[in-house]
């Protein structure tokens with residue numbers, strides 16, 4: 278499934294890669310796509326949305 282979050286505090290590529298690392302720590306096989314202009318991340322994974330959201334929060338961001 279593909280999860281999509283809006284992450285208003287994802288400002289640049291470094292933020293995106295921090296988030297990507299947090300995502301891949303949970304699911305190394307996840308496909309990750311970030312749009313820093315639109316503040317959107319798309320994650321292709323079998324991990325439940327709530328768990329992914331929590332991992333991104335722990336990395337210091339606020340996915341909605």
Ligand SMILES: [Cu+2]
Pocket residue numbers: 287288289290291292293
């Ligand atoms: Cu940044």
